[in-house]
Amino acid sequence: MENGFNRLKVKMLDIVSERCVAILNVKDASELGVRQQDRVRIMGKRGEIVALVETTSSLVPPGEVGLVQNAYEKMELADPEEEVVVVPAEKPTSVDYIKKKLDGQPLSSEEIFAIVNDIVKRNLSDIELTAYVSGVYINGMNMDETVALTRAMVETGETISFDRGPIYDFHSIGGVPGNKITLLVVPIVAAAGLMIPKTCSRAISSACGTADIFEVLAPVSLTIHQIKQITETVGGVIAWGGAVNMAPADDLIIRVEYPLGIDPHAQLLASVMAKKKAVGSERLAIDIPMGPGTKVPDYATARTFARDFITLGEHLGMKVECAITYGGQPVGRAIGPAAEAREALAALEGKPSPNSLIEKAVGMASILLSMDGRSNSRGLAMEILKSGKALAKMKEIIEAQGGNPDVTSDDVPIGKYTYEYTAKRDGYVKGISNRAMVKITRAAGAPKDKGAAVILRVKEGDAIDPGDVLFTIHADNRKKLQDAVDIARKTDPIKVEGMIIEKVPAIHEM
Numbered sequence: 148m149e150n151g152f153n154r155l156k157v158k159m160l161d162i163v164s165e166r167c168v169a170i171l172n173v174k175d176a177s178e179l180g181v182r183q184q185d186r187v188r189i190m191g192k193r194g195e196i197v198a199l200v201e202t203t204s205s206l207v208p209p210g211e212v213g214l215v216q217n218a219y220e221k222m223e224l225a226d227p228e229e230e231v232v233v234v235p236a237e238k239p240t241s242v243d244y245i246k247k248k249l250d251g252q253p254l255s256s257e258e259i260f261a262i263v264n265d266i267v268k269r270n271l272s273d274i275e276l277t278a279y280v281s282g283v284y285i286n287g288m289n290m291d292e293t294v295a296l297t298r299a300m301v302e303t304g305e306t307i308s309f310d311r312g313p314i315y316d317f318h319s320i321g322g323v324p325g326n327k328i329t330l331l332v333v334p335i336v337a338a339a340g341l342m343i344p345k346t347c348s349r350a351i352s353s354a355c356g357t358a359d360i361f362e363v364l365a366p367v368s369l370t371i372h373q374i375k376q377i378t379e380t381v382g383g384v385i386a387w388g389g390a391v392n393m394a395p396a397d398d399l400i401i402r403v404e405y406p407l408g409i410d411p412h413a414q415l416l417a418s419v420m421a422k423k424k425a426v427g428s429e430r431l432a433i434d435i436p437m438g439p440g441t442k443v444p445d446y447a448t449a450r451t452f453a454r455d456f457i458t459l460g461e462h463l464g465m466k467v468e469c470a471i472t473y474g475g476q477p478v479g480r481a482i483g484p485a486a487e488a489r490e491a492l493a494a495l496e497g498k499p500s501p502n503s504l505i506e507k508a509v510g511m512a513s514i515l516l517s518m519d520g521r522s523n524s525r526g527l528a529m530e531i532l533k534s535g536k537a538l539a540k541m542k543e544i545i546e547a548q549g550g551n552p553d554v555t556s557d558d559v560p561i562g563k564y565t566y567e568y569t570a571k572r573d574g575y576v577k578g579i580s581n582r583a584m585v586k587i588t589r590a591a592g593a594p595k596d597k598g599a600a601v602i603l604r605v606k607e608g609d610a611i612d613p614g615d616v617l618f619t620i621h622a623d624n625r626k627k628l629q630d631a632v633d634i635a636r637k638t639d640p641i642k643v644e645g646m647i648i649e650k651v652p653a654i655h656e657m
Contacts, residue, residue, distance in 0.1 A: 227315075328434075
């Protein structure tokens with residue numbers, strides 16, 4: 148110790164953390180006047196870092212400071228026994244801006260950039276990041292703030308610049324299981340000669356994301372160079388956005404939103420549009436599913452989303468068109484990674500396929516074709532699908548991404564362990580719970596287990612007799628199958644009603 152209690156020996160801890168974390172003995176922390184989640188500046192002979200404080204009474208002895216792996220590496224210590232100077236450090240100014248949003252005040256573009264930049268650099272603690280998300284959820288953001296947020300998310304990550312254009316794109320805001328239409332939209336649009344570099348997500352709370360589905364057919368973890376090269380060569384790509392560093396703040400924010408079960412309106416807008424702007428999109432079609440169990444429960448909310456997406460696009464120099472689509476029940480009949488990949492391939496192959504899948508995919512593709520000035524865009528999209536041109540283009544995309552271009556729908560296996568869930572009464576299918584179907588499929592192992600699936604045997608309006616199979620659960624092992632069956636029995640996800648709902652007055656037995 149020299150001139151005060153601030154010279155400590157460094158101890159490297161075998162702990163992996165995205166943030167720079169320093170672990171101090173409680174005695175040293177008290178002497179320094181810092182508490183957990185405060186910050187300290189650590190200065191060595193070669194390097195200097197600011198780290199979040201955690202305290203311990205046993206892991207690190209007095210006179211030492213424990214550094215997690217990334218913090219230790221950033222210090223570039225001259226030798227393992229080097230002493231460092233540890234002093235209290237101020238919180239980032241962005242914390243004051245977060246408090247401002249919690250108070251319901253609008254933020255300037257500079258303040259928003261500071262917050263996003265600190266999120267990306269991992270300068271904010273989980274508590275501070277949660278406070279930011281909560282502030283946006285409670286008090287919202289006006290359009291100027293949302294534009295600034297979107298631009299900040301783009302500027303703090305990597306972007307793609309194509310050598311030619313225009314660049315077309317498609318996005319669904321999600322909430323409906325079985326929505327595998329990207330696997331039809333991309334090859335239809337690319338087969339029409341347009342460029343569509345589709346980056347997509349893995350499952351967060353859904354049964355599976357588009358990346359989980361397409362991964363059954365080809366690798367989706369592509370570099371920015373690969374996305375650009377494949378798009379410019381083949382016309383289309385279906386890549387996992389998490390493999391590249393485009394709008395990286397979004398993934399960090401989602402980690403906080405998910406356990407809270409919230410999705411702030413402005414953040415959702417910025418999340419979608421930042422990733423589209425980063426990939427160079429100029430003309431964008433957005434699918435807004437509406438219905439019970441989705442992110443958009445009613446028509447008024449759907450119209451608000453559409454209006455805001457279009458306005459935000461104008462500020463960003465992007466032409467946006469939105470489609471409000473029916474989301475009251477799953478799209479198609481397959482839910483789960485391999486099952487959805489198989490159903491999409493079957494539709495491309497011209498095999499009998501659910502009308503909801505074909506109509507929705509063709510409808511969304513036709514919006515992009517009409518944005519290119521194509522006449523009879525819906526008829527053109529349907530012709531590309533029915534003629535096999537979309538299938539041929541999908542084979543090119545699969546091969547370009549490192550998959551087997553000769554794969555067919557018959558080659559895609561799903562879970563071998565099955566259970567048939569049957570109807571207990573006669574009547575008509577009144578409704579199918581999207582949320583329950585997601586819970587069942589995830590219990591069966593999705594998205595990690597590619598073979599986990601629910602295959603619907605009925606849809607809304609179908610007539611049902613007692614004992615009819617309503618859906619089949621597939622799993623890759625017996626234990627997960629039983630877990631899924633238990634969830635199905637608890638949730639009873641398909642509502643069957645007769646023509647007579649209730650007798651009034653009720654007849655009671657004496």
